[in-house]
Structures are given as structure tokens and as C-alpha cells.
Amino acid sequence: MIRIRGRALPHGEHVDLCADGDRWTTGPVPNADLVAEGWLLPGLVDAHTHPGAEAPGDRLDHGVLRDHLRQHVDAGVTVIRAPGLADEPPPWFGVDPETPRAWHAGPWLAQHGQFFDGWGRRADHAELPSIAAAQAARTGWAKVIGDWRSNGEPVPLDVMTAVVEAVHAVGGRVAVHTQQAAGGEVAVLAGADSVEHGMSMDPGLLARMAEQGTALTPTLSVMRQSLPEVRSRPDSPAKRWYVRGARAHPHLVAAAAEAGVRVLAGTDSVPHGRILDEVRALAGAGMRPHDALAAASWDARAYLGLPGLEPGAPADAVVYAEDPRTDLDQLAHPIAVILRGRPVRVRRTG
Template sequence: MSHPPLHLRGVLLDGTAEGEHVGELWVTAEGRISRDPVPDAETVVDGGWILPGLVDAHCHVGIGPDGPVDLETAREQGHVDAAAGALLLRDCGSPIDTRPLDDDPRMPEIVRAGRHLARPKRYIRGLPIDLEPDELPAAVAEQARANPWVKLVGDWIEREAGDLAPLWPDDVLRAAIDAAHAEGARVTAHVFGEDALPGLIGAGIDGIEHGTGLTDETIAMMVERGTVLVPTLINVENFPSFADAAGEKFPRYGTHMRELYERAPATIAAAVEAGVRVFAGTDAGGGIEHGRIVDEVAALAGVGLGPARALAAACGDARAWLGRPGLVDGAPADLVAVEGDPRADVDLLRSPSLVLRAGTRL
């Protein structure tokens, strides 16, 4: 797709907490960044701050309030995220194949994890592939051959216990995660509570989603092993409603979810303080509307990261973690421009002066 060439001048941020320089860049007709002048380019930014497109590291394009959605609704979800500046999504489980959307110039880039993997009746109906434990390693290997990430459901309500409980034996987890790594993929898991975390981290999992049940011991395990955390803080705000929905059927679960909610800010702050690498993810589609990445950045800033590190967790550091470039020569022109320094005030990201996805103005 051809675009009129563009020119931008201002403070160029690499999307980390510190990297910046005053300079300029160009966008070629092919939608790529050039540090060399491009003839006849229109100047679209002259002053302000320019940074790589934001990253929503926990997103679900293809899931709506009532479960799986059709492809056109998934397209609309992606458009909302991109317009908000989230130009790179790690889709942490989708029941539909969204690859046909990849040629839409207004869609974010999506790093996929395939479908959730869960045991029968141990996750939201219609979303996962249901498996018995002995089937998990082979299923993980299959997902890993098709996607750079694999998503496990680590804990969910167990009916007899009436509360959150792990889904998988430790030996099965080790075999499954080894199978993914052998295929060159990484593995992450949904975990609300405490009990599933030692087995998952001990088995070598690459990431933990939510992580509200972390303890000093499991935080130390994550630091030692380099396991990352995507806490989805704005979705944790839904925990009281999850507890209410359990009603009288699962009172232990309801009490537990309220306890996890109450201590979540301190839990995530402890992980940050200990040195766990944290990235920004909204859980859009999983109880959260799309387009709220700035809300998650603000929430992370408030639990110990501060605005500069919180921005990095949704920008340059997150891009490096997912293997995607920033504002480098030849990279796709995925960028956001704002009027002030977003490392000092993340709310500036709510009103960008320009958003480009591979050179297309959104």
C-alpha cells in the first residue's frame, strides 16, 4: 500500500524510561521509517514528543461480552485499540482465527497465542480447547507450531472445592512447557489465586497473567527464573463483580476473589519492588472494553512503576520483549505523537496529535 511520504520533527523517544533525542524522521511511501530525508514529504509533526506505538500485552481480539464474536466485530475491536495508540497486541487467547484481518491497514499488529487450553468445565464455555492432563503436552506443541505464544488456564473454579484450584499436575506442566520451548514458542497462564503459581513457575513458564495470588515466595521464584508478569490491573477492578456473580453457589470463591482484589495493589507493588519484569495489558475482550491501554499504564504508574517506567512497560520495553522494533530505520512506521512528555504525564497519551499504523493515519 502506497502513502504520501511524511516528515516528523520533535523529541524522539525510544519508548523506554530514559532514551530520547531531539531529531526528525521520515515515513516512506511504503509506510516505513527513514532517518534519511524523503523528497516531497509533508510535515505532519513539528514539535512535541514522538514514540513507538503502544503495546497491549494482554488482549483478546475475537472475544466479546457473550463469548466468541464474528470476524467483522473482531476487526472493529482491533480498530478501537489502534485508534487509542495500541499498535501492537499480544492476543492472549482467541476462539476465532483473526489472521484474515492482518491485511487491514487499520488493524494493529497481533502477536498470537492461539486458543486457551483448559480442562473440561474449568473455564469460560466456548473459549478454550478442552483437554485432559495427558493431552496437554501434545496440544501445547500443536499450538506452538502455529503461534509464538501458548496460553494455559492455570487456575479456575473447581466445583467440589468451591474455589480457585490448579488445573494441571506439575509433571504435565513441565512436559507441556518443554514442548512449547522445543518449538520456539513461549507459554503464559491465566492465574488469579495462589496455589497454581509454584507449579507453573517451577515448570519454567515464561509469563503469568493477572498474578493477584503472588506471595513473597512466588515473587522470588519469578525473579530467579525471569518470569514476567502482566497484571491487567484494570480488569482486577472487576473482581468484586466476579465474586457477586458467584452468589451463594460458590461462597468460598467469592470471599477469595474479594481478598485478592483488596490486596492486589500491594501484591503487584511487591513484585515491582522485587524486580519482576512487568508489562501493560488490559484484558480487553475479557471483561474490559478495547482501547483502554492508557488506563492500564496509569494504573501501573500508581502501583510503584511511576509514569516513565509504566510507559516503558507499554512501549519500548514491551516491544523489545516481543521482538518488535521501535523508531528505527526501516521499521514499520507505527508511532504516536503527543504534545508533551508522556513519561511525566501519561494522560497526554489520551489525546495524541497523530497515530500512524505502518504509515496509515488513524
């Protein structure tokens, strides 16, 4: 039995929690070991990551998958959402005691002639709704490549609407990759549950996203990181498209937060375990540090149906010496990472 105590975010109230298996309790637990005390978060979340393959097109490798997931845990990530994997994952994915809880959408679903060779499943428009619904019935999510790069035709609105309706009918959710204005509009008008990337999207759609509950996972840090390299390339329509969209992306993120859109932190990057980079990028775009941290913790967990640091909640937590909202660099130095009621990482102090 373990115990943690301190100020729990988001509200900063003092809590004293014990892990009774994989659930937090405030009741007395005899002989519970005080693992850490400080500032407590209910575990970090990477809402857009694709573990298990080193490069686009690679096969899913179970050893690589474990390594990637351990990198997440080292960074304090106790929950991931993988909107697209190189293949269906092994049975231990998401339940192994030393790796994060996981939500996933299986392989990506794409139109013919689009997406990375060797990854995903290509489908005709007529079969896309039923394929997406079958995937979501198995795993809770389906991921559709709504558009591809600068010139790929987006999935038509009537098809995407049928996909969303079919997935919702089986109790699932739809994530849509989009980096074009046209594809972003299709995703929002179709009622997708989350827009992944959202580069070049019309800010005029943000009010509708907020109203219908469509989340935005902007993967801002990886775009910002790639921008200098893209700028160094020879001039082309594709280069101008990417530079224009990536430069405007921080403004879109800030506007989304202001409009009440739920923003989720996702890294979409290798090496894994770089959630701090995304939180920094969200704050740098103009989100309050409190909200940027929420996008990678309690709000993202709520989006996935997980309560925070309260009795009966899953026993995940990350403990820091200081309030990470006033110093985001604290995220790089957790005192302890608790996953499923077990201390998987502990840094002894004093």
C-alpha cells in the first residue's frame, strides 16, 4: 500500500491519498508507505502519440513499443491516446502494469493514394463508414486521414458525416487528421470528436467546435520544431503551404482556447516522452500555464472518462516539488510517478 499527500491540481487543495489497489482512497490504510509529498497531478496524458514504430511505414515492433511506452512513463505520462498505430497492438498494450493506460484507434483509415506507404488501411468511400464503425466497436476510436499534405483531396463531407454517424452509433469516437482548410471544415461540420493537428483550419469554425464538443489536438511543438528545416527547402507550393500553416498555428491554438474549445496536448514525435515540449508550446502560444497543463493532465483525462485525484479514481499521479503551473520546467523533474497504484518512478530527496 502506498500513500501520497500534498496540494492536488487543478484546485490546489490539500489531499492525503492511499492506493487501495488501482484506486485512490482517503480512508486509513494501515502500514501505507508515504512515497512522496508535494504538488500532485493526476498523471500526465499524451493525447496524440504513435508508439511502436521508429519511422513512417515501419512494422509495429513489440520491443520498440515497450521502449516507447517506458519513455512516456519516465516523463510522468500515465495515459496515452494513440490515434493510429502501425498495426493492432498486443494484448498487454494499455494494461501492462509498467506502461501507460491506453486508448487507441487501431491502424489509420485513409483514402486510396494517400498516407504513408505500409501504414494504415485504404478504403473506398462507400465502405469507410462500416470499417470505421467496426474499428471503434473494438477499441472505442477510429482515426480517419481527412486530408493529406497540401494537395490531397479531402474526404467528402457526406462520407465523413456517415463515418461519424456510424461510429457514434456503436458508442465510439472519431479522430480526424487534417492539415488543410478544406479538410478541417469537413471534420468540424461532420461532427468529429477530435481534430488532429488542425493546421490551416479556419478560425471561424472554433465556435462550432466548442458548441459541439470537438476537441483540438494541435501537436504544436512538433510543427514548431520542423519549421526551420522546412524553411530551408527549395521553394515549392508544398513548402509555402506548410510554412504558412505552421506559422499561423500558434494563433489558432490561442484562439481555440479563448473560444472554449477543449485543447489536448499531443506530441506526435520521436523520441517519445516529450510532453513537456508540448505543454511549453501551448503556453508559448498564449494559453495560460494552468490551461496548458490541464491539456496534458486533468482535462485530457476527463475527456477520456478518467476522474482526477479523488476517492475511487484510478490510482495515477505525478508528484512535483513545486507548483508546475508557476514553473513548467518542474515537469522535467518529477519526484514520483504513480501508475495503477504502484510507484514506477521515485526520486529520493534529502
